[in-house]
Amino acid sequence: MRVAVVGAGPAGLSFASRFGDADVYEEHHEVGLPRHCTSLVGGGAARRAQLPNGVVLNQYRELLITDLQGHSIRFKLRDPVLLLDRPGLEQKLAEGVPRIHLGRKVVDIRGGYIHTADGSRRGPYDYIVVAEGAARRISRAYGHVVRLPGLQIDVRSDVGLHGITVVYNQRLSRAYFAWIVELDRGLYRVGLADLCCTVEKLNKLVKLVGGRPAGKPFGGGVLAGPPLRRLVEGRAVLVGDAAGLVKPLSGGGIALAVKSGRLAAEALAEGRPEGYEESTAALRLRLRAAFAAFRALYGWRLVDRLLRLLDGGEYVAVDYDDHVKTLAVAALLDRRSLKAGVELLRYLASNRYALHLI
Numbered sequence: 431m432r433v434a435v436v437g438a439g440p441a442g443l444s445f446a447s448r449f450g451d452a453d454v455y456e457e458h459h460e461v462g463l464p465r466h467c468t469s470l471v472g473g474g475a476a477r478r479a480q481l482p483n484g485v486v487l488n489q490y491r492e493l494l495i496t497d498l499q500g501h502s503i504r505f506k507l508r509d510p511v512l513l514l515d516r517p518g519l520e521q522k523l524a525e526g527v528p529r530i531h532l533g534r535k536v537v538d539i540r541g542g543y544i545h546t547a548d549g550s551r552r553g554p555y556d557y558i559v560v561a562e563g564a565a566r567r568i569s570r571a572y573g574h575v576v577r578l579p580g581l582q583i584d585v586r587s588d589v590g591l592h593g594i595t596v597v598y599n600q601r602l603s604r605a606y607f608a609w610i611v612e613l614d615r616g617l618y619r620v621g622l623a624d625l626c627c628t629v630e631k632l633n634k635l636v637k638l639v640g641g642r643p644a645g646k647p648f649g650g651g652v653l654a655g656p657p658l659r660r661l662v663e664g665r666a667v668l669v670g671d672a673a674g675l676v677k678p679l680s681g682g683g684i685a686l687a688v689k690s691g692r693l694a695a696e697a698l699a700e701g702r703p704e705g706y707e708e709s710t711a712a713l714r715l716r717l718r719a720a721f722a723a724f725r726a727l728y729g730w731r732l733v734d735r736l737l738r739l740l741d742g743g744e745y746v747a748v749d750y751d752d753h754v755k756t757l758a759v760a761a762l763l764d765r766r767s768l769k770a771g772v773e774l775l776r777y778l779a780s781n782r783y784a785l786h787l788i
Contacts, residue, residue: 433698434544434555436536436568438527440520440684441670442561444691447526449699452559453552454527455544457535461524462517466564466650467684468582468611468619469516470594472750473509475685481514482522488513488613492593493747498638499599501737505747511594513611514684523688539568542665557698559667561691564651569672573658576724578606580652580681581628582621584613585641591618598733602631606652606681606728610639617644623652623681652681654728656721657714661694662703669694675710678717678724686713739766 433449435442438456446452458464471481473489489510496502524530535547539560543553560569566577589610597608608622608631620635622628632647653671655678661668669675670687677683690710697706727733743766748759 431557431698431701432553432555433557433559434553435559435561436539436544437561437563437672438520438524438530438532439561439563439670439687440523441563441672441687441691442559443520443523443527444688445559445561445669445695446530446691447523448692448695452527452529453555454530455534455536455546456530456532457547459533461530461532462520465516465648467516467580467652467681468609468621469514469684470611470680470682471512471514471684472682473512474749476512476514479685479688481519481685481688485515485519485522486512487515490593490612493750494591494593494595495737496595496597497599497734497737498597501741503737503740503742504744506744507747507750509750511750513613516684519684536562536568539666555665557665557667557703559669559691559694560672561669561687563671563687564653566651566653566672569658569668572660572663572666572668573674575656575658575671575674575676576654576678577651578623578625578654578681579628579649580621580623581632581647581649582609582619583632583636583641583647584617584619584644585636585639586616586644587618587639587641588616589618589639589641591639597622597635598737600731600734602635606654607733608635610635621649653683654678654681654721654724655717657717659714661707661710667694667698667703667706675713675717678721679727740764 433452435446435452435454438454438461446454489512491507491510493505537547538545539558542555543551595610602608603622603624605625606623611619653676655674657674661673669690671683675686675690693709694706
């Protein structure tokens with residue numbers, strides 16, 4: 431069986447290293463670069479995905495949610511969130527992949543053939559694994575996934591925040607949120623995702639924290655789901671971000687990329703590509719439920735109301751990798767959650783489309 435992989439990110443490399451005999455095409459000239467994401471992953475998800483300990487740079491047990499205007503909620507993380515060396519992770523995964531074609535940008539896949547930007551055609555392949563990440567130039571033809579422009583930068587600051595800070599402030603992001611992650615004492619990674627004007631808004635965020643740039647801005651698309659209903663279409667197999675396998679409330683997808691790549695490889699190795707869809711069915715259902723919560727919290731900006739309603743609350747994040755479960759448990763432990771429930775019911779009653787997302 432001949433198999434090609436489009437993209438040498440966590441999903442594509444996880445597939446290729448598990449499958450063992452595939453041609454990997456990567457548009458950039460070095461695995462792991464340029465950087466795209468904040469590189470946070472839940473400790474539980476990292477263990478389940480068997481991510482190597484050597485790529486963990488830091489870990490966090492505190493999460494602050496704030497609007498930077500006096501309202502805040504604090505979470506103690508039962509399982510730490512890990513900051514990964516993302517380039518190091520991809521380079522580690524690449525060690526088990528024999529054939530990676532660097533500098534080969536795939537622009538189309540047709541009839542089992544790979545078409546690259548230099549005009550060449552390669553194949554035929556029995557299956558083409560689309561693992562192009564958040565770019566979704568090819569995978570968009572297989573279904574819609576919400577994609578927001580994201581931008582971030584490392585800065586030095588005396589702002590005094592610890593752990594991970596999530597900022598819900600419509601002046602910084604109307605469609606999603608901003609973040610401030612403590613990398614080291616006095617060193618932070620600040621960023622945001624929104625529908626537009628990310629450069630202007632990032633500059634505003636840097637000023638708010640009194641930041642002094644410690645590097646160049648970097649970023650890319652931040653995906654919020656939903657997962658595609660079909661992951662196998664003809665000869666195309668979609669994994670990771672390309673398949674919309676991301677956590678809608680945070681945009682995180684590293685562990686899901688690794689997991690989906692391995693599951694797809696196992697299914698193809700057994701000659702049952704449909705087994706990949708079967709093995710991810712429950713996961714995709716959970717992600718669709720989270721996407722409905724995303725629509726309620728961000729689309730209707732229910733998150734702003736909840737932040738004011740639960741201001742000053744301190745909770746335990748029972749499962750960082752399952753945001754819906756964590757929010758539900760936190761709400762049930764606070765008497766004020768009744769009002770929050772009423773707000774959610776009002777949203778669902780006024781927008782029946784939200785129920786069709788699950």
